[in-house]
Each structure stands twice: as structure tokens, then as C-alpha cells.
Amino acid sequence: MKFRELALTFLSWAAFLIVIFGVGGLIIFLMYRGISAINLKLFFGDTPAFDAIFALKPVWNGIWPAVAGTLSLLLLTMTIVLIPGISCGVYLACFASERERDFIGESVDILAGIPSIVMGLFGLELVIILRRFFLPDATTCLFLSSLCLAILVLPTLITATRSSIEALPSQLKLTAEALGMSKSDTVRHLLIPSAGSGILGGIILTMGRTMEDTAVIMLTGAVANAGLPRGLGSKFEALPFKIYYTSAQYTSSDELMQGFGTALLLLFLSWILILAAKIFQKRLMLKWQIN
Amino acid sequence: MLRFSALLISAILGTVIAFIIISGIEAFIKGSGLSLFGDVWNPNAGRFGILMMIQCSVLLAVSSLFTGWFLSLGCCCILNGLAPKFIANLLMGILTLMTAIPTVVYGFAAVFLLVPLIRDALGGTGFCWLTASMILSLQGIPTMTFIMNSAVRSLSSETKITATALGMTPIQHLSRVVLPLSSKAMISAAILGLGRAIGDALLPTMLAGNAIRFAKFPLDSMRTLTAHISLVLSSDIGGGEHFSLLLSGALLLTFCAVISFISRRFGRKINL
Numbered sequence: 001m002k003f004r005e006l007a008l009t010f011l012s013w014a015a016f017l018i019v020i021f022g023v024g025g026l027i028i029f030l031m032y033r034g035i036s037a038i039n040l041k042l043f044f045g046d047t048p049a050f051d052a053i054f055a056l057k058p059v060w061n062g063i064w065p066a067v068a069g070t071l072s073l074l075l076l077t078m079t080i081v082l083i084p085g086i087s088c089g090v091y092l093a094c095f096a097s098e099r100e101r102d103f104i105g106e107s108v109d110i111l112a113g114i115p116s117i118v119m120g121l122f123g124l125e126l127v128i129i130l131r132r133f134f135l136p137d138a139t140t141c142l143f144l145s146s147l148c149l150a151i152l153v154l155p156t157l158i159t160a161t162r163s164s165i166e167a168l169p170s171q172l173k174l175t176a177e178a179l180g181m182s183k184s185d186t187v188r189h190l191l192i193p194s195a196g197s198g199i200l201g202g203i204i205l206t207m208g209r210t211m212e213d214t215a216v217i218m219l220t221g222a223v224a225n226a227g228l229p230r231g232l233g234s235k236f237e238a239l240p241f242k243i244y245y246t247s248a249q250y251t252s253s254d255e256l257m258q259g260f261g262t263a264l265l266l267l268f269l270s271w272i273l274i275l276a277a278k279i280f281q282k283r284l285m286l287k288w289q290i291n
Numbered sequence: 292m293l294r295f296s297a298l299l300i301s302a303i304l305g306t307v308i309a310f311i312i313i314s315g316i317e318a319f320i321k322g323s324g325l326s327l328f329g330d331v332w333n334p335n336a337g338r339f340g341i342l343m344m345i346q347c348s349v350l351l352a353v354s355s356l357f358t359g360w361f362l363s364l365g366c367c368c369i370l371n372g373l374a375p376k377f378i379a380n381l382l383m384g385i386l387t388l389m390t391a392i393p394t395v396v397y398g399f400a401a402v403f404l405l406v407p408l409i410r411d412a413l414g415g416t417g418f419c420w421l422t423a424s425m426i427l428s429l430q431g432i433p434t435m436t437f438i439m440n441s442a443v444r445s446l447s448s449e450t451k452i453t454a455t456a457l458g459m460t461p462i463q464h465l466s467r468v469v470l471p472l473s474s475k476a477m478i479s480a481a482i483l484g485l486g487r488a489i490g491d492a493l494l495p496t497m498l499a500g501n502a503i504r505f506a507k508f509p510l511d512s513m514r515t516l517t518a519h520i521s522l523v524l525s526s527d528i529g530g531g532e533h534f535s536l537l538l539s540g541a542l543l544l545t546f547c548a549v550i551s552f553i554s555r556r557f558g559r560k561i562n563l
Contacts, residue, residue, distance in 0.1 A: 005462045008470075012373050015365025016382060022429050023389055026400040033403070084296040091293040100297070106555060107301040113551035114307065114544060115490025117517045121540040122307055125314055151303055158300065212393030215492040215521060240395045247402045247497055263399045267392060274391035 030264055037261030043067065055228055061254075063262050065228050069142075069236035070211060072229050076146035077153065077210045078203070085154050085206070086199065089161025094187045112155035120219030123148040127220075140221035143232040148216050153209045160202025164195040164281075169288055197287070201280035208273040212266065214240040224249070239266050308544065315541020322534035332503045339531040341539055347506050347513040351424055351499065352489040359428035359488070360481050363435035370436070371443050371469070372461045386433045394430065398497035401426045406498065413510060418500035421509035427494050431487055435480040442476030443469055479557050486550035490543060492517035516543055 044052040045062030052059045059065055088108075092101060123144050130138040168191060176186040192199070222241040229236040239262055246259030319327060322339070329340030366386065370379050401422065410417030447469045454464040470477075495501075500512025501522060514522070516539040523536050 004466050008368060008466045009373065009462060011361060012365040012368040015362040016369050016374070016378070018362060019366060019382070019385065019389075019429070019432060022425075023385065023392075026397065026404060027392075029404045030396070030400045084299055087293045087296040088300050091297040095293060096297065104297050104301055106552075107304045109555050110548050110551045111300065111304045111307075113486050113490075113547045115492065115517060115547055117490070117492035117520050118311060118540050118544050118547075119307070121520055121536065122311055125310065125537070151307065154300065154303070208391060212391075212395070214393075214395045215517075218521060240393060243395045243399050244493065244497070247399050259399065260403075263396050267396050270391040270393055270396075271388060274387065278387065 027267075030260065030267065033257075034260035034264035037257045038264060042258060042261040042265075058227060061258075063239070063242060063258065063265075065226065066237040066239050066242045066262070068228050069222070069226070069238045070240075072142065072236070073146055073149065073217070073238060074207060074210055076142065076232075077149045078207060080146060080150040081154055081157060081206065082203070085157030086161050088154075089158045089199075089202075090165065090187065090192065092158065093162045093165035094183075094191065108155045108158050111151070112159070114152075115215070116152055116213050117215040117219070119148050119152045120216040122151075123216065123220035139233070140219070140235070141233045142221060142229050142236045145217045145220040145222065145236070148220050149210050149213060152213065152216055153206045156209050157202055157206045160205055161195075161199050164198025164202060164284060165191055167198065167284070167288070168194055194288070195284065197280045198284035201277040201284070204273050204277040204280065208270055208277070211273070212240060212270055214244050217241055218244065308548065311537075311540050311544045314537045315544075318534035318537035318541075322531060322538075327535055327538050330505075334531065337531060339535040341516070341519065341535050341542075343503055343505050344514055344516045344519045344539060345542070347420075347495075347499075348489055348515040348517070350506055351420060351427065351495060351513065351515055352485055354420070355424040355427035355431065356481060356484050356488050357428075358424070359431040359484060360435060360477075362428065363432050363439060363480065363484075364477070366432060366436045367439040367443055368465060370440050371447055372465060386436055389430075390433045392430075394491065394493045395497075397426055397430055398493050401494075401498055409510075415510045416500060416512065418498060418512055419510045420499060420506050420513050423495050423499040423513075424509075426498060427488055427491060430491070430494065431484050434487065435484045438480040438483065439473070439476055442473040446472050475557065479554050482550060482554045482557065486547050486554075490517065490547055492521050496521050 040049055041062065043049070043062050043064050045059050045064075047057050047059045047062065047064075051057040052062070052064050088104070092104060092108075096104065124140065127138050127140055127144060172190065172194060173186065176190050181190070217238055218241055221235050222238045223235045224237070224242070224245045226235040226237050243259060243263045243266065246255060246262070250256045250259060326338055326340055328342060329338060330342040331338040331340045332343065366382060369382050372379075374382075405422055405425065406417035408417075409415070409419070409422050413421075443465075447465070450468050450472075451464065454468055459467070495513075495515040496518040499515065499518065501514045501518055502512035503514050504511070506513040519539050520536055520543075523532050
């Protein structure tokens, strides 16, 4: 074996081991410390679960408010992003002219490259401007966070939708055309349903990105102690922010345990989402025998 | 309707960019007495220079890109025939799971595992350039590996039969034929990885220590532009700190937009 082959073999195995041990070490450490913290008490503290879920009693030392905050953030963001994201993806895949595809594709790429902290800064500045000129009592809140998150995850949804439709075999389009279907009928009744599970996978992927992002929400309204979110204009707690906050500001070993439990919970949720997304995307591939 | 929502994307992008850039320029003009690009950070003296943050951002991004890129290259070779099938499958599974690990979880685990290790082994506080760079490079591996992998896989299957017929072993095939052919994908992975590394806010904030100074050694504490934005409280709106924040945002945005632009031009060349 010459030097180059030897070096490459060495590099590859070293990389393999570093990745396995690096990530494996971090994850196993997290599980070792956090698995015992995942129980009902982590969520609801000393409040009975039933009362906590229906907001009959406040939860003082559990992460239920953060869970509720993340859920409402997720719901709101997906509501904002779903229609523009999917229709933009469909338009790019089916209708756009060469020049539009170039231009809009470029915009999507640049938008995807904007760091999330800059998007958070955008939200913060938006509020400052609003406060100075229009609404003196505007403040960072749940709605603002959802809006900025929606802009942040928009490219993910567009790209996933577009590539699911573009991955469909071209015979499908040709057959529809040969049968005399109009372009809009083809898209609505044939292409979108055919790419359905891929688009669903894209939606789940987008949910994952929304859930894990921390940099945006910490500038646009997430706080450490807000209780349950009370409305669009209120401050809120969220799981990733809770983790970030605990790592810097924990005061007791109980809080630290709670941090480990929360981190592990977020990790599991993210993994469930990505596995679901992969399964749906795989189903699309199998259905149309795309490799 | 569809067309409208598609054009909406460009409008949103335009708004965000214009907004950030204009605030950045405004901050630069209004704060001209504060030497915003200077190398002194002393709020009491009214000096809010962000040169140190720029230096730290560049150092951290380049160092973690360097290690991350080589590790990704290694992973890519493992995936493409350098290792037995089951090892490749195992690595693929792990990389897929890695794409879903939230950055904040990486940060949290590293604060309580890696930071004490570094502190005990090498001294200092443990919150330093080295720690942040290690985790940042780990975090960037899946994206870069997948970009490299898609190019390498298609090139490899195209040339496999010819190479085998010429008597090349799989490793020779990979190192002499496929990798040289896929150099453009390698560069575009690096460009994209650089954008990711410089834009990440959580890991530098949680792991790098956040001291405002020029970092010279791996154990030095540092504060990047992104960490600067996430740390400064916005209580003094219109003050020097706020201006420095806006300027940092504008710089980051410009940098990342340029990177996307370059990698798109580059990507088009690969396809041809």
C-alpha cells in the first residue's frame, strides 16, 4: 500500500472512532445522568397531573409549562408556515419558468443560510421599531417567536416539498399529459397526492427544526419563569430555552437533574420526529421505486 | 395564488436582509464616535469595538471546519467501500440520528462532560476555544458527510467496473479515481460547513467562555459575534452596546449570504 492509501485508511478509521466515541460518549452520559429524572415529577412537580394539564393549578417545579410553551410554539409556527411553504415548493417544482426557478431558488438558499441568531435579532429589532413608531407597548412574545421561527424553517419545508415532487418518475407527468389532463389538474389530483408521504415527511422535518431552535426564541420572548402561555402576546417557556438556562443558572442538584431530564426528553422527541420523517420519505421512494 | 406565495419568499428574504443591513449601517453611522470596528471594548470609556469578536468568530469557525472537514472525509470513505457493509450501515444510522440532535443538547452534555475533562486534563476553566471547537466540528460532520457522500457515491458506481477491470483495489479506486474527481463536492461541503460554523450561536455561548479579548491559544476563553448577540441584554436601546449588536448581525448576515451565493454558483458548476 502506498502512502496515500495508508493515510486515507488511517484517517477514515480514526474519523469513525472519533464520531462513535464522541457522540456515543455524550449521549450515553446524558442517558446515564438523565434517565432516572424522566418521570411524572419531572413534568408536573408536586402538582397532580390532571390539574396541571387542564391548568387548574399552577406547576411550580416541573417542566410542564415549558412543554406547553413548546407545543403552542410548534402549533403556531406550523400554522403560519404550512400554506406558503408547501405552495412555494409546488410552484417551484411544477410551474416556475427557468428564470423564476433561478431567482426564487436563490432566495430560498440564502434564506436557509441565515443564522438563527440573526433571525432572532430581526425579531427583536422589529419590536423595537414597532415600539418606537406604532405600538408603544409592543413586546417580545409568543407570536413574534412563531413568526421568526416560521421564516427560519420556511426553506426546509419548501426544499422538502419541491424535491418530493421532483423525485416522482417523469412517466407520471407524461401519461397525464397524454391523457389530456390540464396542467393544474395534473398537479392537484396526481402529483401532489403521489408525493404525499414525502411532503408529510418534510412537514415532520420542519417540526423538528422548529422544536429544537433556541437562538431565535431566546431573543424574541422565551423566559425562564412564565408559567403556561396565556395568549399570543404573552411571554412563554420552552424546552430548549429551559435546557440552555439550566446549564448556566442552575442552583441546586434538583434543578440540574431536571435539566438532564429535559435535555434527554428533547433529544428523544427530536429522534422520534426524524425517524418518522425518514419513514415517510422512504415510503415515497419505495412506492415509486426511486433509488 | 401559488405564484404569489413563491414570490412572497423573495419578498420575505428581501425584507429581512434590508432590515438587518439598514439597521447595521444606521448603527455604524450613529455610533461613529464609538469606534465600533476598533479593538477596544470598554463601555465606561464609550468604546464598543467588535474586532475581537470578529477574530474569535473566524478562528473558531476555521478551526472547527478544519477538523470537521477531515473527519467528514473519513466518514465518507467509510460509507463508500473502505469498511465492511455493516460498519457503513452503522455509521449511516448514527449520522442520521446526529442530524436530529438539537444544538442545545450537544451544548448541555458538553458543559457537564467535556468541560470538566478539559479542565482536569489541561487546566484553565474548561470553557474555551478548544472545547467549543471540538463540539462544533462534531456537530457539523453529518451535513458535510452527506454532501460529500452523494457525489462520491454516484461517481464511485460510475467508475467501479472500469477500475476493478484495471486491477485496482477498492481503496485505490477511492483514493486515485473517485476522490480526485469529486473535489468540487469536497470544496462545496467546506463552504457550506463554514457558513454553518460561523452562524452557530448556542455552542460558542455555552462552551467558549465569552471573555472579550483576542484569543491566541486553544485554552483561551473567547466570545464570537453570535455569542455577542445572544449575550448582550437589550436594555439600553440606542446605546453603544445595542449598536455593536446590530453591526454584528449585519456582518454575520452579509457573510452568510455571500457564502450561500458562492456555494450556489459552485453547485451549478458541479451539475454541468
